[in-house]
Amino acid sequence: TVKHRRTRRDWTKDIYSSDLTPEQILSSSSKPQQDGNEALDDDFFTVKQSSKIYANTDSDLLEFADRSKDPSAFSSAELSKWEDEEMLESIRGLFITGAFVDGELADE
Amino acid sequence: MAGPVVQYSGHKYLRHRLVLSILSGKAIKIDGIRSDDKNPGLRDFEVSLLRLLEKVTNGTVIEISVTGTAILLKPGIISGGPLVHDCPLSRSIGYFLEPIIMLAPFSKRPVQLTLRGITTDDHDLSADLIRTVTLPHLQLFGISDGLELRVHKETWSTSRGGGEIQFLCPIVKQVKTLNFVEPGKIKRIRGIAHAVRVNPQFSNRMIEASRSILNRYIPDIYLYSDVYKGEESGKSPGYALTILAESTTSVLFCSEAISKPGVAPEDIALQATRSLLSEISKGGCVDQKHQSLILLMMVLGSEDVGRCRMSQPTPGTIQFLRDIRDFFGTSFKIVPADPTEPNATDLLYSCYGTGHVNANRDLA
Numbered sequence: 001t002v003k004h005r006r007t008r009r010d011w012t013k014d015i016y017s018s019d020l021t022p023e024q025i026l027s028s029s030s031k032p033q034q035d036g037n038e039a040l041d042d043d044f045f046t047v048k049q050s051s052k053i054y055a056n057t058d059s060d061l062l063e064f065a066d067r068s069k070d071p072s073a074f075s076s077a078e079l080s081k082w083e084d085e086e087m088l089e090s091i092r093g094l095f096i097t098g099a100f101v102d103g104e105l106a107d108e
Numbered sequence: 109m110a111g112p113v114v115q116y117s118g119h120k121y122l123r124h125r126l127v128l129s130i131l132s133g134k135a136i137k138i139d140g141i142r143s144d145d146k147n148p149g150l151r152d153f154e155v156s157l158l159r160l161l162e163k164v165t166n167g168t169v170i171e172i173s174v175t176g177t178a179i180l181l182k183p184g185i186i187s188g189g190p191l192v193h194d195c196p197l198s199r200s201i202g203y204f205l206e207p208i209i210m211l212a213p214f215s216k217r218p219v220q221l222t223l224r225g226i227t228t229d230d231h232d233l234s235a236d237l238i239r240t241v242t243l244p245h246l247q248l249f250g251i252s253d254g255l256e257l258r259v260h261k262e263t264w265s266t267s268r269g270g271g272e273i274q275f276l277c278p279i280v281k282q283v284k285t286l287n288f289v290e291p292g293k294i295k296r297i298r299g300i301a302h303a304v305r306v307n308p309q310f311s312n313r314m315i316e317a318s319r320s321i322l323n324r325y326i327p328d329i330y331l332y333s334d335v336y337k338g339e340e341s342g343k344s345p346g347y348a349l350t351i352l353a354e355s356t357t358s359v360l361f362c363s364e365a366i367s368k369p370g371v372a373p374e375d376i377a378l379q380a381t382r383s384l385l386s387e388i389s390k391g392g393c394v395d396q397k398h399q400s401l402i403l404l405m406m407v408l409g410s411e412d413v414g415r416c417r418m419s420q421p422t423p424g425t426i427q428f429l430r431d432i433r434d435f436f437g438t439s440f441k442i443v444p445a446d447p448t449e450p451n452a453t454d455l456l457y458s459c460y461g462t463g464h465v466n467a468n469r470d471l472a
Binding site for chain 1: 119120121122123142145151199202203206230231232233291293294295321324325326327356363364365378379381382383385386387388389391396397420421422423424425426427429430433439440441442443444455
């Protein structure tokens with residue numbers, strides 16, 4: 001399983017040599033590698049699907065599609081994970097104080 | 109001028125495509141602009157953006173179809189100079205300023221642009237964030253002396269406007285090659301709690317709520333209270349919290365939340381603070397809101413390999429990478445930043461600069 005996890009996606013290839021929409025590329029990043037490959041093999045259907053997705057997107061998103069603040073950054077799923085104490089502690093190492101506090105905390 | 113025409117369909121990614129067209133000198137044609145919509149065609153803010161681009165340049169030809177569902181832009185030169193533009197109230201000043209920031213360094217004369225409208229909304233970077241976070245990103249590329257954003261009056265979305273900013277940008281001959289790969293550690297956090305025409309206590313309540321999360325990490329946290337009154341407050345009420353985190357290597361992460369009807373100041377503060385933690389946790393040297401700006405300047409850099417460590421691309425960034433290739437023929441190499449760390453998700457973006465030289469520049 002370790003080996004499987006190490007199978008990294010090829011971003012350069014997905015971005016430049018596939019017909020997937022940006023949203024499809026990103027949604028496949030969380031799924032197993034297989035899904036991505038399937039979609040790649042099936043270029044013809046992928047394109048049709050994507051136009052359907054656009055038609056169904058709600059009007060506010062369509063209206064303001066070109067925006068620099070990504071609304072998903074404020075989704076309840078993204079924000080609520082920071083209510084969790086372990087989650088808050090997990091990024092301590094990214095702060096200067098985290099460097100030496102790290103070891104102590106691991107023992108607690 | 110019969111050159112190549114780059115074609116797209118749909119209204120998404122309009123701003124960065126127009127910017128790429130003007131910088132590359134290639135004409136752009138976009139059709140299918142909300143053509144299936146009940147109310148088809150360009151919106152008022154998009155037409156206003158086209159007018160602004162016309163003002164910033166000289167010799168640009170813009171044709172809009174009768175239905176407004178198709179446009180053709182043949183770029184002229186970026187002329188700059190003193191300019192004034194009134195933005196419609198449907199979008200904040202940030203919507204208009206972000207593309208101008210990408211163009212201004214390559215202007216004939218330094219841009220001195222006054223924009224009037226809304227300084228903060230839910231869709232684009234606020235004037236404050238552009239001043240404190242976006243402009244320092246330009247300094248990475250050697251664009252610094254005389255770079256300034258003055259916020260004269262603040263005002264909010266759902267308002268009657270009344271905000272005003274002035275953007276001053278120096279011109280450069282060429283931008284420097286970027287090599288930004290050390291994220292460092294977060295050493296300080298700064299923030300501004302704005303209260304405009306509301307109970308001044310609101311800003312203190314936001315600061316307290318934000319500190320309840322942030323105090324655990326580092327001691328160097330200053331959250332200022334900024335209460336606007338009277339003439340300088342624009343015309344409408346609201347409150348917001350803008351926060352930024354800076355690392356030991358000058359990496360800047362930022363976030364911002366603004367008041368909504370029925371949401372308490374504490375909840376707005378928690379939204380901004382948690383969203384800042386999300387940005388920090390994604391890693392890299394540039395936050396997701398600034399990926400496109402960095403990638404663009406890397407492409408325009410001198411003929412050398414530019415490198416930047418950043419978080420995973422947003423949908424907009426992926427499209428931007430594809431569009432860059434359409435206009436400049438440049439592709440990026442994108443690989444895991446730290447192949448020895450299997451859980452790390454940040455990536456190393458590198459490309460060979462096009463050696464773009466500002467040919468518009470006044471030599472006088």
